[in-house]
Amino acid sequence: MSMSAEREAAPPEAAPVEISGRWTSLAKELLATRRVLIGLAIILALIAAAWIGPLFSPWGFAERDFTAFRSPPSADHWFGTGTTGRDVFHMTMVGLQKSILIGLCAALATTVIAALVGAFAGYFLGFADRTLMWVTDLFLVLPQFLILAILYPLLRDEGWLVFVLLLACLMWMVTAKMVRGMTISLKEREYVQAARFMGVSHGRIILRHILPNMSSLLIVDATINVSSAIILETALSYFGFGIQPPDVTLGSLIATGSRQALAFPWTFWFCTGLLIVLVLAVNLIGDGLRDALDPHSKSRT
Secondary structure (H helix, E strand, C coil): CHHHHHHHHHHCCCCCCCCCCHHHHHHHHHHHHHHHHHHHHHHHHHHHHHHHHHHHCCCCCEEEEECEEEECCCCCCCCCCCCCCCEEEHHHHHHHHHHHHHHHHHHHHHHHHEEEEEEHHHCCHHHHHHHHHHHHHHHHHCCHHHHHHHHHHHHHHHHHHHHHHHHCCCCHHHHHHHHHHHHHHHCHHHHHHHHHCCCHHHHHHHHHHHHHHHHHHHHHHHHHHHHHHHHHHHHHHCCCCCCCCCCHHHHHHHHHHCCCCCCCHHHHHHHHHHHHHHHHHHHHHHHHHHHHCCCCCCCCC
């Protein structure tokens, strides 16, 4: 067989498989956004400090140093000690852990509730839309802070996850209205009409065709809700309506340290500084995501 015949008989080389252009472009945009990189670096550093830092602490969470009450930072107590002799560094890292978990869990639950309520209301319209939007408007006019302050003390024995659910149940309304408006527009698209004519169920259309096409809105909203949940939890804990002992958060530590911030500043300023840095990092990521996902943003690269 001639060389030309062998070349003709050889199978063609497989073309390289390309990753989805949309997500590749988004990844490049995010990596080129300095705010996102700074925010991610700070968040990762805080997570590492919160979970790894206590492992290197010479003191346990419940341990007390009876020879050092309200002592300033030293080699033995990196952030000093509190009123009862407990190590402030260990308590601050544990509080940072809980604040991060509350922010992430509350943001995830809030986004899921808002996406489902808004998508079903905008897709079905009619009675379902009127009912769901009436409930949404009702929750909008209710005072969130007051409701949480009343309900959580009655449920605090159930654990901090109940507090997260209460936060989520009072933070989803505005996003649900935005999702509803986008769903009304998306359900008229050709691919949704084609899926409906092929007999695809309504629930599958919502979950597989409509919600994925508003993922940019949901991602940005979830990021913003992280900082909102952390700030709301801090405010509630400051007034004594949030997470209660033996659990601690940055909010509860701030509430305890604020009463002695002038005389013993290390009991207040470390947890306050970490809260500011945490919220700032989350907001940097949220702003960067918004710019990367918004085609009309002037700051896109």
